[in-house]
Amino acid sequence: MRSFLPIPEQHPFPIQNLPYGIFSTPEKEPRVGVAIGDFVLDLAELEAANLLPGSDARSSSETSEVRCSRSGVFARRDLNAFIAQGEDNWREVRAALLYLLDEQTLALRSNDQLRRRALIPAQEVRLHLPVSIGDYTDFYSSKSHAANVGRIFRGENTALLPNWVYLPVAYHGRASSIVLSGTAIRRPCGQIKRATEAEPHFEASRELDFELEVGYFIGAENSLGVPVPIKGADQHLFGMVLVNDWSARDIQRWEYVPLGPFSAKNFGTSISPWVVTLAALGPFRTTAPVQDPAPLSYLRSDARTAYDIRLEVQLQTASMPAPAVVSRTNFKELYWTIGQQVAHHTVTGCNLRIGDLLASGTISGPGPAAYGSMLELTSGGKEPLRLPNGEKRCFLEDGDTVIFTGYAQGDNYRVGFGEVRGTILPAYTGG
Amino acid sequence: MRSFLPIPEQHPFPIQNLPYGIFSTPEKEPRVGVAIGDFVLDLAELEAANLLPGSDARSSSETSEVRCSRSGVFARRDLNAFIAQGEDNWREVRAALLYLLDEQTLALRSNDQLRRRALIPAQEVRLHLPVSIGDYTDFYSSKSHAANVGRIFRGENTALLPNWVYLPVAYHGRASSIVLSGTAIRRPCGQIKRATEAEPHFEASRELDFELEVGYFIGAENSLGVPVPIKGADQHLFGMVLVNDWSARDIQRWEYVPLGPFSAKNFGTSISPWVVTLAALGPFRTTAPVQDPAPLSYLRSDARTAYDIRLEVQLQTASMPAPAVVSRTNFKELYWTIGQQVAHHTVTGCNLRIGDLLASGTISGPGPAAYGSMLELTSGGKEPLRLPNGEKRCFLEDGDTVIFTGYAQGDNYRVGFGEVRGTILPAYTGG
Numbered sequence: 001m002r003s004f005l006p007i008p009e010q011h012p013f014p015i016q017n018l019p020y021g022i023f024s025t026p027e028k029e030p031r032v033g034v035a036i037g038d039f040v041l042d043l044a045e046l047e048a049a050n051l052l053p054g055s056d057a058r059s060s061s062e063t064s065e066v067r068c069s070r071s072g073v074f075a076r077r078d079l080n081a082f083i084a085q086g087e088d089n090w091r092e093v094r095a096a097l098l099y100l101l102d103e104q105t106l107a108l109r110s111n112d113q114l115r116r117r118a119l120i121p122a123q124e125v126r127l128h129l130p131v132s133i134g135d136y137t138d139f140y141s142s143k144s145h146a147a148n149v150g151r152i153f154r155g156e157n158t159a160l161l162p163n164w165v166y167l168p169v170a171y172h173g174r175a176s177s178i179v180l181s182g183t184a185i186r187r188p189c190g191q192i193k194r195a196t197e198a199e200p201h202f203e204a205s206r207e208l209d210f211e212l213e214v215g216y217f218i219g220a221e222n223s224l225g226v227p228v229p230i231k232g233a234d235q236h237l238f239g240m241v242l243v244n245d246w247s248a249r250d251i252q253r254w255e256y257v258p259l260g261p262f263s264a265k266n267f268g269t270s271i272s273p274w275v276v277t278l279a280a281l282g283p284f285r286t287t288a289p290v291q292d293p294a295p296l297s298y299l300r301s302d303a304r305t306a307y308d309i310r311l312e313v314q315l316q317t318a319s320m321p322a323p324a325v326v327s328r329t330n331f332k333e334l335y336w337t338i339g340q341q342v343a344h345h346t347v348t349g350c351n352l353r354i355g356d357l358l359a360s361g362t363i364s365g366p367g368p369a370a371y372g373s374m375l376e377l378t379s380g381g382k383e384p385l386r387l388p389n390g391e392k393r394c395f396l397e398d399g400d401t402v403i404f405t406g407y408a409q410g411d412n413y414r415v416g417f418g419e420v421r422g423t424i425l426p427a428y429t430g431g
Numbered sequence: 432m433r434s435f436l437p438i439p440e441q442h443p444f445p446i447q448n449l450p451y452g453i454f455s456t457p458e459k460e461p462r463v464g465v466a467i468g469d470f471v472l473d474l475a476e477l478e479a480a481n482l483l484p485g486s487d488a489r490s491s492s493e494t495s496e497v498r499c500s501r502s503g504v505f506a507r508r509d510l511n512a513f514i515a516q517g518e519d520n521w522r523e524v525r526a527a528l529l530y531l532l533d534e535q536t537l538a539l540r541s542n543d544q545l546r547r548r549a550l551i552p553a554q555e556v557r558l559h560l561p562v563s564i565g566d567y568t569d570f571y572s573s574k575s576h577a578a579n580v581g582r583i584f585r586g587e588n589t590a591l592l593p594n595w596v597y598l599p600v601a602y603h604g605r606a607s608s609i610v611l612s613g614t615a616i617r618r619p620c621g622q623i624k625r626a627t628e629a630e631p632h633f634e635a636s637r638e639l640d641f642e643l644e645v646g647y648f649i650g651a652e653n654s655l656g657v658p659v660p661i662k663g664a665d666q667h668l669f670g671m672v673l674v675n676d677w678s679a680r681d682i683q684r685w686e687y688v689p690l691g692p693f694s695a696k697n698f699g700t701s702i703s704p705w706v707v708t709l710a711a712l713g714p715f716r717t718t719a720p721v722q723d724p725a726p727l728s729y730l731r732s733d734a735r736t737a738y739d740i741r742l743e744v745q746l747q748t749a750s751m752p753a754p755a756v757v758s759r760t761n762f763k764e765l766y767w768t769i770g771q772q773v774a775h776h777t778v779t780g781c782n783l784r785i786g787d788l789l790a791s792g793t794i795s796g797p798g799p800a801a802y803g804s805m806l807e808l809t810s811g812g813k814e815p816l817r818l819p820n821g822e823k824r825c826f827l828e829d830g831d832t833v834i835f836t837g838y839a840q841g842d843n844y845r846v847g848f849g850e851v852r853g854t855i856l857p858a859y860t861g862g
Contacts, residue, residue, distance in 0.1 A: 134565075134606060134607055135605060135606050135607050140690060150689075153689075154689075161688055161689060163622075163631070163686060163688070166622060166624075166630070166631050167622050167631075167686060169686070169689075169693075170690065170693050171602070171603070171690040171691050172602065172603035172604055172605055172693065173603060174603055175565060175566050176565055176566050176655075176781070176782050176784050176787065177780075177781055179655070186655075186656040186780050188778075188779035188780055189658075189778060189779065190778055191594075191597060191598050191727065193594075199597070199724070200594070200597050200598075200727070201727070202727045202728065202729055224608055224610070224617075224698075224699070225617040225698075225856075225859055226859060227620075227859065248779070255594060255598060255600070256689065256690075257594070257688075257689070258581075258584075258585075258600075258687065258688070259571060259600055259601065260602050260687075260689070260690040260691025260692075261690065261691075262600075262601050262602055262603065263775070263776075263778065263779045263781070264779075266603070266776075266779060266781040267656075267780045268655070268780075293630070296622065296631070296632070296633045297633065298633055344694070345694075345697075347619075347620060347621055348619035348620065348621050348679070348682070348694045348695075348697060348698040349608075349617050349619055349698045349859060350605060350607070350608055350694070350697040350698055351607050351608055352607070356607065428656055428657060428658065428780060
């Protein structure tokens with residue numbers, strides 16, 4: 001399979017990928033696009049040219065006001081209406097795009113006028129949050145990460161808590177502060193109490209951290225009161241993005257008992273702009289690690305599906321000419337699978353809605369070269385990371401930029417996520 | 432002040448109240464209404480008759496699609512657009528409603544045709560969720576409740592954790608499962624591990640509980656990165672509802688360390704249908720309890736504003752002819768004020784959006800007659816509650832109905848919340 005557009009072998013967005021996003025240009029209102037090589041394909045234009053199937057809008061959440069102006073699902077500011085059309089429609093649209101972009105097909109390739117309107121150089125577009133996110137849930141599904149953090153926060157004896165091997169631990173995150181890659185992140189202030197202090201004080205966090213995660217958008221709803229069975233739970237997902245769940249460790253340490261992290265996480269969560277579909281990731285399914293003890297039956301499945309996605313963390317300080325890789329790991333390391341996360345999330349009857357975001361929790365591999373947070377990479381800030389230019393870092397400093405990238409490797413092609421990036425701004429000082 | 436409609440002295444919805452909600456009838460699509468006595472006043476009709484000020488729609492979150500069909504803010508399925516218009520507009524609309532409903536005013540009173548269209552008997556309407564809720568945050572601001580639960584979950588020595596007196600502890604709740612009063616609540620299933628067991632098992636919760644809370648909707652946004660100062664923090668709120676944060680204690684006990692409650696709470700949260708505005712509650716402002724230790728400066732304010740709202744919990748089992756009161760307390764008991772909650776929530780730069788719901792956490796008074804949950808009323812299920820018909824309850828059983836009511840008492844009138852009610856359905860058994 002090859003596109004009529006020239007796309008190098010290591011490019012994240014070949015014809016095998018076709019991730020969805022929301023873009024605008026000075027002339028165009030935000031709308032749905034697909035990344036293809038160094039272009040963005042405007043699906044609203046293709047829809048208007050009757051080149052896409054399933055142009056009936058059928059978003060379950062939309063109101064009559066919304067329906068009035070547009071019949072389609074692509075001339076919209078988020079992917080929700082398209083996602084709500086369901087799996088059969090996603091498949092048809094993907095098939096149509098594969099056909100239109102194929103080197104043998106002339107419908108788009110040879111129509112200069114349409115090409116000018118529908119294929120926009122990527123550097124000319126502005127990207128937006130791809131999905132209107134109702135609820136955001138963050139899991140804690142990497143065993144290495146949970147054990148590392150537990151050791152640092154609570155000591156060796158209670159590193160991995162007794163419930164961790166029985167259930168995919170999770171907490172509700174903050175949806176309002178989810179921002180697009182590239183948005184600068186302001187260092188949070190809050191209450192901090194160091195071990196040597198009798199009382200807390202107020203200051204800017206000194207232990208600002210990243211968390212390397214993968215997130216997935218819900219593509220099929222379940223009704224309140226009706227759990228999603230483990231078998232087929234993956235089919236409730238539409239696609240994936242990279243997630244940086246920024247965390248203030250000093251704030252977290254003081255506040256998190258007994259109700260979990262709150263201020264330490266609610267100031268910002270960054271996601272990558274292109275949603276890579278489960279269809280594109282299909283060839284990279286593999287088997288998740290064996291679980292011991294065996295999970296309870298509502299979490300048990302013969303198909304323990306994991307996804308082989310290589311992940312990389314880069315850090316660039318204000319004085320470095322280029323970013324340096326500080327960690328490499330793989331999404332397939334997760335102990336709890338996505339399917340188990342969906343089954344556990346809904347086992348009480350909790351309803352998942354189109355566009356809700358679930359994230360994996362920090363993904364750490366077994367060794368220090370594969371840790372997904374500064375907290376782990378520096379043993380809780382005790383052993384600074386040495387960067388190529390001689391600088392050291394225990395946690396993030398103002399002006400530091402963190403970049404996550406990820407891809408699945410095929411034969412002579414990659415299904416890539418692009419990147420999620422954020423630079424740290426100094427703390428707010430009023431005014 | 433008196434309405435031309437006859438309203439008894441103990442009625443929750445006199446002219447002094449004017450709470451907002453969303454209603455529909457067989458003939459009318461969902462729209463904004465105001466409860467007045469035993470009627471619902473249709474604001475879309477008043478708007479269409481040009482009897483209300485500020486008919487420009489100026490919702491900050493609305494898209495161009497929404498703007499196309501309606502200029503007003505009342506012919507809508509949620510209050511968000513009206514709330515987004517801001518405090519000056521809320522004041523003008525309230526003034527117009529006070530004028531129109533006054534016994535001296537003839538504009539509505541003497542216009543039979545308009546009265547028939549705009550004043551609908553309350554028993555003929557269907558009520559809907561009043562607000563589209565983005566994020567839901569639940570605080571833990573009653574000192575009696577925190578100490579009681581801590582004692583039951585962790586023992587006397589760590590009942591009130593060290594951070595509790597320094598910050599208003601909170602966690603992010605689940606927005607998708609917030610339902611309107613009257614919606615039945617299905618008993619959740621999940622992982623439970625009793626003290627005598629070596630491993631968890633899966634079953635329906637046996638410790639299903641209510642939590643008596645008050646919630647408040649955000650009426651003014653802050654930008655990401657910019658905290659709301661404690662002074663004037665109350666002005667970021669639009670109005671209040673009663674909240675039942677249903678909880679499965681056995682599920683909670685096993686899952687909540689270290690990231691807080693998740694499955695134990697995500698299966699349902701009920702709210703009352705009428706949003707009582709801060710304007711209507713103005714006369715019932717009082718001073719919150721003195722705090723010791725003094726809070727850090729970002730939480731310190733001379734005006735420690737509390738609201739004197741009497742709250743009552745009633746329980747009715749399937750075999751009781753009428754509900755029985757099981758607890759009475761007051762919203763003014765909260766240790767952390769609403770203003771402190773808003774200031775703490777945003778101190779890291781977290782952005783609050785129009786329609787976000789904050790809730791107080793369970794409100795328990797100092798003695799057993801004022802406890803806001805079964806967990807507390809029965810000392811963790813050890814001392815059953817005796818009901819008037821001889822039945823006993825440690826936790827809620829299938830068919831039990833829980834009803835919260837609340838009101839502020841004025842001179843010869845009440846500003847009431849109506850009720851939030853829910854009946855327990857048996858656990859889901861598949862199919």
